Amino acid sequence: MVDHQAQRARIADALMRVAADRGLEAVSVRHVAAEAGVSTGMVQHYFRTKDAMMAFALDMVSRNAEARIAADAPSLGANPTPRALVRTLLVQILPLDETRTREAKVTLAFLAYAAVRPEAGARLHEIATGMRAFLAAQIRAAAAVADPETAATALFALVDGLGMHMLTGQCSPEAALATLDAHLDSVLGRP
Amino acid sequence: MVDHQAQRARIADALMRVAADRGLEAVSVRHVAAEAGVSTGMVQHYFRTKDAMMAFALDMVSRNAEARIAADAPSLGANPTPRALVRTLLVQILPLDETRTREAKVTLAFLAYAAVRPEAGARLHEIATGMRAFLAAQIRAAAAVADPETAATALFALVDGLGMHMLTGQCSPEAALATLDAHLDSVLGRP
Numbered sequence: 001m002v003d004h005q006a007q008r009a010r011i012a013d014a015l016m017r018v019a020a021d022r023g024l025e026a027v028s029v030r031h032v033a034a035e036a037g038v039s040t041g042m043v044q045h046y047f048r049t050k051d052a053m054m055a056f057a058l059d060m061v062s063r064n065a066e067a068r069i070a071a072d073a074p075s076l077g078a079n080p081t082p083r084a085l086v087r088t089l090l091v092q093i094l095p096l097d098e099t100r101t102r103e104a105k106v107t108l109a110f111l112a113y114a115a116v117r118p119e120a121g122a123r124l125h126e127i128a129t130g131m132r133a134f135l136a137a138q139i140r141a142a143a144a145v146a147d148p149e150t151a152a153t154a155l156f157a158l159v160d161g162l163g164m165h166m167l168t169g170q171c172s173p174e175a176a177l178a179t180l181d182a183h184l185d186s187v188l189g190r191p
Numbered sequence: 192m193v194d195h196q197a198q199r200a201r202i203a204d205a206l207m208r209v210a211a212d213r214g215l216e217a218v219s220v221r222h223v224a225a226e227a228g229v230s231t232g233m234v235q236h237y238f239r240t241k242d243a244m245m246a247f248a249l250d251m252v253s254r255n256a257e258a259r260i261a262a263d264a265p266s267l268g269a270n271p272t273p274r275a276l277v278r279t280l281l282v283q284i285l286p287l288d289e290t291r292t293r294e295a296k297v298t299l300a301f302l303a304y305a306a307v308r309p310e311a312g313a314r315l316h317e318i319a320t321g322m323r324a325f326l327a328a329q330i331r332a333a334a335a336v337a338d339p340e341t342a343a344t345a346l347f348a349l350v351d352g353l354g355m356h357m358l359t360g361q362c363s364p365e366a367a368l369a370t371l372d373a374h375l376d377s378v379l380g381r382p
Contacts, residue, residue: 023307025216105306112303114359115296116214121360128361153362153370154349161352162344168305169312170319171344179344186377 008046011036015047015057020102024109027053055123058110061103062127065092082138083188089134090159090180095166096173104163131156142188151187158183199237202227206238206248211293215300218244246314249301252294253318256283273329274379280325281350281371286357287364295354322347333379342378349374 014036033040047053095104114121135152145151165171205227224231238244263279286295305312326343336342356362
């Protein structure tokens with residue numbers, strides 16, 4: 001009996017490695033099959049198109065980050081401040097260790113892919129809407145700025161921009177964290 | 192007599208179209224040659240590798256933006272405020288019209304490319320250093336924040352993040368401009 005879940009996970013894992021190590025252009029049925037050690041037919045059984053593979057990789061990254069955020073939540077205590085909640089979420093997106101760097105590379109590959117294929121962007125729009133709603137709610141709760149929606153849009157763009165600058169060697173992890181903390185001070189108050 | 196400058200410009204233009212319309216993965220000697228209507232040997236004569244093509248495209252984008260900024264400068268009058276100078280520069284990076292959208296797609300393709308090829312990032316690091324130094328100098332001149340270097344890192348990341356969110360349908364042009372203006376108010380003072 002074939003364990004479909006395990007097979008799918010194995011292929012998805014290979015796909016993540018290909019995207020993170022060699023970039024978007026290497027994500028093809030052929031390369032992913034070679035990396036997973038399975039046939040191209042097997043990969044096509046699980047992912048019919050490159051679009052489907054890319055979307056699955058993005059969802060995996062998103063689920064992994066959510067799992068880490070959930071794991072961190074108890075350490076915040078019973079009544080975390082909006083700032084603590086927001087910071088816990090955002091540091092799980094920044095490429096601050098090997099796992100997050102790999103995931104950020106997959107995300108950046110997906111973004112570059114979606115920029116020239118608008119139809120691939122639907123899932124991104126959904127993720128962005130959820131992210132901004134959460135950030136705006138926390139910023140509203142902290143009551144430090146006049147326009148929480150605009151502040152949420154800025155905070156989300158800032159973190160994605162910092163992550164991209166880290167991945168491409170334009171910004172050190174230390175500078176990125178210091179920049180994030182200074183910005184959180186201004187929109188959510190000092191810790 | 193072959194006009195080398197014209198030939199090179201023709202190939203570079205084809206490269207920009209390929210990168211902006213079909214993305215990073217389509218940037219190959221073969222595709223660029225087809226788009227330019229020349230032989231693959233001709234493309235290879237001007238660009239020996241994909242790295243060389245990508246770096247050239249990034250430089251073209253950067254020079255085009257600089258030319259637009261220089262063209263806008265006189266409209267700022269004799270003594271522009273730091274805020275007016277910074278805004279003039281940053282709106283030329285955001286994908287707010289067809290030309291800038293095309294250029295922003297090329298830049299995003301390059302960033303995704305550089306994220307998995309650190310050696311391709313040297314030129315990016317140079318551009319980022321120049322950009323942050325300019326922004327920090329203007330922020331220092333406006334004297335509205337305590338740490339101009341961190342504010343410059345944030346502003347640069349914010350604009351690149353907003354641009355990426357616009358390209359991928361996560362943020363409207365109107366929301367991006369409103370977010371940029373609110374941020375400029377806070378680090379450079381109101382206009």
